[in-house]
Amino acid sequence: MLFIIGGETFFIMERKMTIKDIAQLAGVSPATVSNVMNKTGRVSKETVSRVIEIVNEKNFNLNASARTLRQKVSRLIAILVPDYSESENTYHGQELGIANPFYLEFVSKTEEILSKHGFETIFKVVSVKSDLKFIKERNLDGVIVIGAHEGSEFTSKVVSYNVPVVFVDSYLSNGEVSLINTDDQLGGYLSTRHLLGLGHQKILFISGELQSSGVNYERSLGYQRALEEHGVKIEPSFIIQTDVTVEEGRALAHRLAFKNNEFTGIVTTADALAIGLIRGFYECGISVPGQVSIVGFDDISVSAFIIPSITTVHQDFELKAKRAAILLTKLIHGSDSEKIQQDNLLPKLIVRESTAEPFSK
Amino acid sequence: MLFIIGGETFFIMERKMTIKDIAQLAGVSPATVSNVMNKTGRVSKETVSRVIEIVNEKNFNLNASARTLRQKVSRLIAILVPDYSESENTYHGQELGIANPFYLEFVSKTEEILSKHGFETIFKVVSVKSDLKFIKERNLDGVIVIGAHEGSEFTSKVVSYNVPVVFVDSYLSNGEVSLINTDDQLGGYLSTRHLLGLGHQKILFISGELQSSGVNYERSLGYQRALEEHGVKIEPSFIIQTDVTVEEGRALAHRLAFKNNEFTGIVTTADALAIGLIRGFYECGISVPGQVSIVGFDDISVSAFIIPSITTVHQDFELKAKRAAILLTKLIHGSDSEKIQQDNLLPKLIVRESTAEPFSK
DNA sequence: AATGTGTGGTGAAACGTTTAATCAATTTTT
DNA sequence: AAAAATTGATTAAACGTTTCACCACACATT
Numbered sequence: 029m030l031f032i033i034g035g036e037t038f039f040i041m042e043r044k045m046t047i048k049d050i051a052q053l054a055g056v057s058p059a060t061v062s063n064v065m066n067k068t069g070r071v072s073k074e075t076v077s078r079v080i081e082i083v084n085e086k087n088f089n090l091n092a093s094a095r096t097l098r099q100k101v102s103r104l105i106a107i108l109v110p111d112y113s114e115s116e117n118t119y120h121g122q123e124l125g126i127a128n129p130f131y132l133e134f135v136s137k138t139e140e141i142l143s144k145h146g147f148e149t150i151f152k153v154v155s156v157k158s159d160l161k162f163i164k165e166r167n168l169d170g171v172i173v174i175g176a177h178e179g180s181e182f183t184s185k186v187v188s189y190n191v192p193v194v195f196v197d198s199y200l201s202n203g204e205v206s207l208i209n210t211d212d213q214l215g216g217y218l219s220t221r222h223l224l225g226l227g228h229q230k231i232l233f234i235s236g237e238l239q240s241s242g243v244n245y246e247r248s249l250g251y252q253r254a255l256e257e258h259g260v261k262i263e264p265s266f267i268i269q270t271d272v273t274v275e276e277g278r279a280l281a282h283r284l285a286f287k288n289n290e291f292t293g294i295v296t297t298a299d300a301l302a303i304g305l306i307r308g309f310y311e312c313g314i315s316v317p318g319q320v321s322i323v324g325f326d327d328i329s330v331s332a333f334i335i336p337s338i339t340t341v342h343q344d345f346e347l348k349a350k351r352a353a354i355l356l357t358k359l360i361h362g363s364d365s366e367k368i369q370q371d372n373l374l375p376k377l378i379v380r381e382s383t384a385e386p387f388s389k
Numbered sequence: 390m391l392f393i394i395g396g397e398t399f400f401i402m403e404r405k406m407t408i409k410d411i412a413q414l415a416g417v418s419p420a421t422v423s424n425v426m427n428k429t430g431r432v433s434k435e436t437v438s439r440v441i442e443i444v445n446e447k448n449f450n451l452n453a454s455a456r457t458l459r460q461k462v463s464r465l466i467a468i469l470v471p472d473y474s475e476s477e478n479t480y481h482g483q484e485l486g487i488a489n490p491f492y493l494e495f496v497s498k499t500e501e502i503l504s505k506h507g508f509e510t511i512f513k514v515v516s517v518k519s520d521l522k523f524i525k526e527r528n529l530d531g532v533i534v535i536g537a538h539e540g541s542e543f544t545s546k547v548v549s550y551n552v553p554v555v556f557v558d559s560y561l562s563n564g565e566v567s568l569i570n571t572d573d574q575l576g577g578y579l580s581t582r583h584l585l586g587l588g589h590q591k592i593l594f595i596s597g598e599l600q601s602s603g604v605n606y607e608r609s610l611g612y613q614r615a616l617e618e619h620g621v622k623i624e625p626s627f628i629i630q631t632d633v634t635v636e637e638g639r640a641l642a643h644r645l646a647f648k649n650n651e652f653t654g655i656v657t658t659a660d661a662l663a664i665g666l667i668r669g670f671y672e673c674g675i676s677v678p679g680q681v682s683i684v685g686f687d688d689i690s691v692s693a694f695i696i697p698s699i700t701t702v703h704q705d706f707e708l709k710a711k712r713a714a715i716l717l718t719k720l721i722h723g724s725d726s727e728k729i730q731q732d733n734l735l736p737k738l739i740v741r742e743s744t745a746e747p748f749s750k
Numbered sequence: 751a752a753t754g755t756g757t758g759g760t761g762a763a764a765c766g767t768t769t770a771a772t773c774a775a776t777t778t779t780t
Numbered sequence: 781a782a783a784a785a786t787t788g789a790t791t792a793a794a795c796g797t798t799t800c801a802c803c804a805c806a807c808a809t810t
Contacts, residue, residue: 094796
């Protein structure tokens, strides 16, 4: 509220209404107001409406800090994206889950659902070396972690806080946690089998780090399984690790171009990579799918529209977000606090223009 | 902590350490511990180190709720994305700022900076009709709003909470707020002038809603200004409003294809639109830039790599995020609480393959 | 009439900090 | 040597809720 007194302007923060003020105005005790606000049902109809009226008139809101202090429940959850970039396993910025466009959809969808359950959502990119003390400090009710790596102490750090937690897109040896993944192995399998079915035999597999990223590793297993099933020998040099960026895809294509007679198909673990590869090959005069077939992963929004459109493995991020959010609320409210659950969503192959039968001379 | 007693398992939440426990262990008063934790400098060297040691040993964290209750400062800010989808101005999901991939970069960059200043960041997609009571309830220290529209009561609602707020990508008639925008008019001007410079005269302008979105409206002004400067008559039917999605771009191209002799260039307000248009024209056998030149906007990560790569207007989202975050911290800490500031970042035209001289028969 | 059962409501403690007021001891100033 | 200032620490109130124990009253049950 702004007051102007004798030429001086004063900015006077009106004291915030408290439950006591409301109580006084309504002629009841603070406890009763509290009961009204929390709909405990222990208040008579008439008193409820009288209190409600004043609450609305005065535009009163409860103070979340006071509530949390008393109840030890914050109605606050966090979505955590671990940042491994400074750790032993060198990762580059773009590798971050969060740089992956589709995670936005995930984050905002998750937030939407949790919001309906009465939670506010803190979003945080956290270095894997940082302490996670805000979990305790803020009395977080739960945590969702996206893309944690196996083996780092980060996972156990999160778990050690003894707060309900759901891991998403994380492969962890510790089976004692709740997990929502895509069946990445199946994804890798489907895309590879698709190329094999078209008649390809010499198929590269291009992904990010295999060792630390379970997602990539699983997809590579799917690739290998498909090859084995088709009696195709697995050629270690055909498995290539790189940064998962459009730019790296392009650069890699240039490096691969001169030996393009050694392979006819490429399975990748990201549409971004596929787009970069297609561009790179284009710059080298190699046509996709004429000379090389390429399969992406994720089905990001532009994949259906670029030229050639990309054959890819579709993930339903909305569903994934829904599952994660709902599982977390169950863990939080669940009477049986041990409700560990693991869920593998099924990916789906979508055939478009970037794959075709191998070129025969 | 997990106890197993006589076959029964008990999950015993160890009582959380409080400042009093630490005080007792260190043989000092709670007030002293508080002073140590907050580095007020009013404690002797020796006491500090004794307390610190115990704090570390016991792994003690302050309770944020208690602090906030007392201080009325939460060290919490919110990034708000207004959702207009159910309001009068019908918008479709994809129009949401948040569905725009580059906003992820913005959000995570902003979070990173605010985090360094000691804030946690709540992320929320909010219906423009919803109350914003969490701002008061949680004692938020500040708010960043992305993509607010002129005229809706949403803006004044936010402002009415009397909390430091920075609007981003919002055009608001109320000049009394802090604002970080891109110079959208300049962006529209640059892209249009580029086409004019190549010799185009018949140039379409394709964007989302003009009326409610200041961003789009400003870009259209830039488009018109460029045309005027070149003495080209503005043809109202050349200004087309549509949903800003790849799919809509494609559909629109199909509708425009049969009259492709009426125009030779297209200015758009989003790379997503440009990508869709290129695809649509491709499906109709119209080549870009052979028969039509197209300019995008934003310079999303794939724009440089698709075929043809897209001539577009580049925005520096990292810079934008930095400006917004830092301005907000200034508003929060600033001694002179009235430090309204408005900032227009300069966009940059990036010429790539999707534009060329108009086809001459 | 005595006892039990609900119903609607109140009082006051407790949650874990911060901070203003105060104090004791020491050092500096006069 | 007395007064003043500085340093380091303490005490206790305050922040705004929730919730347990309690109460008064009406009503139903023996």
